[in-house]
Amino acid sequence: MIKKALVVIDIQNDITKNYKEIIANINKSIDWAxxxxxxxxxxxxxxxxxxxxxxxxxxxxxxxxxxxxxxxxNIFTKYKGNALTSEEFSNFINKNEICHFYITGADAVACVKSTCYNLRKANYDVSVLTDCITSYDKRKIDEMLRYYESKGCKLIGLNDLLNS
Incomplete structure (x- = not known):
């Protein structure tokens, strides 16, 4: 197994707004992984x-x-925005020596943001799949993409990922 992980954040039944627009892309990224x-x-x-x-x-x-x-x-539960607050997820990362994360998820301005920030703060490589994230307020996605990039995340579209 390659020391990378595709992380799907909060694609749950209570995320009813906008996730339907990205679910096909997320599923394609899962096939790729x-x-x-x-x-x-x-x-x-x-x-x-x-x-x-x-x-x-x-x-x-x-x-x-x-x-x-x-x-x-590999399903882990968190109680705060940052996925690294899940002890089970952190243990999984350490056990599998994961060093690069591909991020997808339902709320670009909350849990996705917090997880990306904290992964980068811990010096992990992070790639955000730009067409596999959404938000309750989609007008903020471009701002969030700039934020992720400013923190050292790589931005990648699904087609570029699939052709890599």
Whole structure:
């Protein structure tokens, strides 16, 4: 297995806004990762705050979306925006000596942003798949792409990835 991972962040039933526009691309990136023998990792968010309406533990809304291609048992739960706060995910990275991450996900201005920032802060190589991320406010995606780049992330489109 190559020391790389494709990370799918928060493609869950409670992410109803805009993810349908990128799910086909995410599934294609998963096929690419399998073909290249790259780990595929799924990150789930759960809200533990009382009064929360989304991502409640043990609810349908917290489950991975049914149209997301699931190809591994590498499914980790986080309770904060940054995926590295999941001890199980951090352990998986260390055990498999992963050094490069390809990022896809549902909220470019929240969990995707926090995860990219913290992966770069830890000196990992990070590539953001530009047409495999979305946000509740899609007008902010270009701003987020500039932010990712300013933090040292590489931006790559799905077609360029598939042809690499």
């Amino acid at each position: 399998i073909e290249k023998n790259i780990h595929v990792v799924y990150i789930r968010h759960e809200n533990l705050s009382s009064g929360t309406r989304t991502f409640k533990p043990d609810t349908c809304g917290a489950e991975l979306a049914s149209d997301l291609k699931i190809v591994s048992k």
